[in-house]
Amino acid sequence: MNFPRTYFLKDIAKIINGKMIGDAEFPITGINEIHKVEVGDITFVDHPKYYKKALNSLATTIIINKEMEAPKGKALIFSNDPFIAYNKLVAHFSQFEKANQMIHPETEIGVDTHIQPGVFIGKNVKIGKNCLLHANVTINGPALIGDNVIIHSGTVIGGDAFYYQKRENGYNKMISCGRVIIKDNVEIGANCTIDKGVSGDTVIGQGTKLDNLIQIGHDTVIGENCLFASQVGVAGTVTVEDDVILWGQVGVQKGLVIGNGAIVLGQSGIGKSLEGGKVYFGSPTKEATEKMRELVYITRIPEIIEKLKK
């Protein structure tokens, strides 16, 4: 998430009640968790195991729970609890706004876009032209929706990421401040759930079509002209390239990459990244021809046992 304007180290340190290590006027332009950081961002690290990764990341300011010198060209903020400090900062810049009407009055809606009754649209949502939002859709902002997009009833855009840190008192939630971006000509079926990014964007690429009851996790990026059949579940931070077809009830674990034009047969469980241009099947997934061969081999075990007896 980018801040609405540039802030300075002193401003941010004050918000989170942390100790500045660096120039008070050091500029900070946004906040992101470690997987999404860019130059100008502030991020956090709270475990020595990840100090190096955070300090060497693109982030130029890091909230950290050890006092040390700032790396060259960067700034630090010392905090006893960087996770809480990060969450506080996110909350500061993306405060949940209680709604008292179904459609936020500042929603930008393009020409020829129609919104059926029962649709909720929260703060910071922009919808293109010639879209159709069916009854009882929910869009929690921030979200950007392109042109010619159809969203079917009951679908929820912009739920929070399923992202917790285990702490002594149970799971603590990482507050989501990312967006959902839905490109032109996308159609999303009924009762789907598309979570917002934790700090980055969840993206559904142009021309992609989703059937009903599909889950798309936080910060996942889906390419163009993909087809996902009903009840597919894609975890967070997945990259699905273009022209990928996932048949019904396929599951994709977090962080994977599914290559261009891959086709995955129904109920497959994807636990490793998949090369494009091939057909896959099984849980865990293999190339479909290999998996089919395996299924035949299994049927030959009784015959093997017979032979061994002789």
Added chain:
Amino acid sequence: MNFPRTYFLKDIAKIINGKMIGDAEFPITGINEIHKVEVGDITFVDHPKYYKKALNSLATTIIINKEMEAPKGKALIFSNDPFIAYNKLVAHFSQFEKANQMIHPETEIGVDTHIQPGVFIGKNVKIGKNCLLHANVTINGPALIGDNVIIHSGTVIGGDAFYYQKRENGYNKMISCGRVIIKDNVEIGANCTIDKGVSGDTVIGQGTKLDNLIQIGHDTVIGENCLFASQVGVAGTVTVEDDVILWGQVGVQKGLVIGNGAIVLGQSGIGKSLEGGKVYFGSPTKEATEKMRELVYITRIPEIIEKLKK
């Protein structure tokens, strides 16, 4: 879909801007895609591979992208793009109506039927007597709902079919004009999705009970007194006969037939039609006893390898 009255070749040719081949007064009584055509229907074909099938189907008028003589007793309409022409015709006869209220004023609702708050009912919906629609249900017409039907919250009846044609500019949607028909004494759980037929009907048979989060695809016909547990997904154009039991998370591929009284155990993936009266398990599905035997055989592989070593 039947037209509201009989039209003639000249009327239809004019709507889709096509060239008549046949008697201008040739009657056309409805429109259906090729799998659902009946006598009097107009359908379309746009690939030489399927010309014969379309011309020999029950359809009496065919939109086709090759100029030829009409078969005896039939008429043709020549169009450079029959898919687009077909879609145009569907749109003409089943135009989506923008709603500005939660329940369409022309909805027919039987005695002792109760509709909870937050329910949306679109155009062309008829509901029988003694039904209960829980809060936040969505019914997009056209739909026919029988007597003593219970529909739980969040369920979406009559979403569009997941049906696209791949074209140069990406996936083009086949516009759905079919109905959902829910027979007497059906109960449908929460957050289910029952898609409308593309041009025919999606049917849930009398006395059938669906649990939560179930997907039923377009033009699928479910028999009487079936039980589907939670998260079952049935693709489009499936036939499920009577007294079938599908346990949780079962998936059924498109176009299959599940015979009377079949029982399918949890998480099974059905890729071939199943004979009735038997119990099935696995993905892909086998008879349960056979599958169970296989699972035991697999555990004997280490012992086989041991024996071979000796």
Added chain:
Amino acid sequence: MNFPRTYFLKDIAKIINGKMIGDAEFPITGINEIHKVEVGDITFVDHPKYYKKALNSLATTIIINKEMEAPKGKALIFSNDPFIAYNKLVAHFSQFEKANQMIHPETEIGVDTHIQPGVFIGKNVKIGKNCLLHANVTINGPALIGDNVIIHSGTVIGGDAFYYQKRENGYNKMISCGRVIIKDNVEIGANCTIDKGVSGDTVIGQGTKLDNLIQIGHDTVIGENCLFASQVGVAGTVTVEDDVILWGQVGVQKGLVIGNGAIVLGQSGIGKSLEGGKVYFGSPTKEATEKMRELVYITRIPEIIEKLKK
């Protein structure tokens, strides 16, 4: 379900039009189906096979379809159709109330709890403090929701149990009168379904976090600090102990127990109770290491066949 006050055998016999066997003043304090009965409860039995179980249960009054002497310290009500009599009694004490507004006026809502637009709350719901109910959530009472609970859009709390008795005229529904209890610090994702107990309680333990599109069946009790990923389905009357992690699309059959700290990998199908403290995988589920070994063994079958040929 406990009755609002103590009733007597004569009162209950009158409501269900049954024949008292016992003291007319025998006290009855609640109604429960056989799996949930406590002292003071009335329950029913309609098959000789289960007579003994019902008569020896904690229930102190039993609706039964055979005239016999009451066991010592208990009472009976004779009815030709105990199932119907039981349902009639449940309906009497927990009559579905038609709502005409989105939030029942008697709903108890704690301080700092915020309810977004489009939320439906039925009769007999109590919500703690500092909760957030996102847009288009449905809560059918009776339900008790603790403090600091977040429920995402489209989720349905308190749907009826999927619980039918097969009878000559098809499936007859067991009317649900149980509650949903959601403890403090629980977060429930979007488009989930949490069914109410048939006569007892469905419970989500303190600090437990559910992702999107998850099904929790009737009378299931989930412990503290569990994590369930998207599209998990848990059937009815399951016990999940504390700190259990179920990854995406896992299915759990009815009546099982999942022990403390068990971790179950994605798409696993749990058909037997699982000991705590271990990692599981597969459908049906095994310990993950054993399952992984099996998957490797399967790949060795071609090599075994080769060897046998020699």
